Amino acid sequence: MEFINPSNAPKAVGPYSIAVKSNGFVFVSGQLPIVVETGELIKGDIKRATEVIIKNMENILKEAGSSLDKLVKVNVYIRDMSKFSEFNEIYEKLLNGHKPARAVVEVSNLPKDSDIEIEAVAEV
Structure with a gap:
């Protein structure tokens, strides 16, 4: 077992x-939409938040010797399901046709009062 903290x-x-x-496999903990360079948490813009999370996840997977196209399972926690289509548009674009198994669940609250959190499992 190896702990990955890029x-x-x-x-x-x-x-x-x-x-x-x-x-x-690499098991990626739930990621919030935090801009690495500034520490800013993206709020109020689900498209940008999704983009930031997937970019960060891509960096994590790369460090672990994997990539987005090796994702097997993704769990998404979103505070407002009415934003689902906006989220889905960016998710589909950034995964570039790759379609891992996925669950999307509306939740009442997330750490740091985030609008979205994504966790994943990928092959190495």
């Missing part, structure tokens, strides 16, 4: 690793 991704907001590589 410098080009947001730091964990609690006692956990950003990702764990084990048995041919």
Whole structure:
């Protein structure tokens, strides 16, 4: 087992690793839309928030020896399901035709009062 904590991704907001590589997979913890360079949390713009999360996730996967096209399962937690189509538009564009298994769940609250959080599992 290897703990992945890349410098080009947001730091964990609690006692956990950003990702764990084990048995041919990388398990990416829930990612908030935090701009690495500034520490800014993107709020009120689900498209930009999704874009930031997927960019950060791409960096995490790369550090672990994987990539977005090796995603197997994605779980999305969103505070407002009426934003689903906006989220989906950016998600589909950035995954460039790759379609891992996925769940999207509306939740009442997220860490740091975020609008969205995404976690994933990918092959290495």
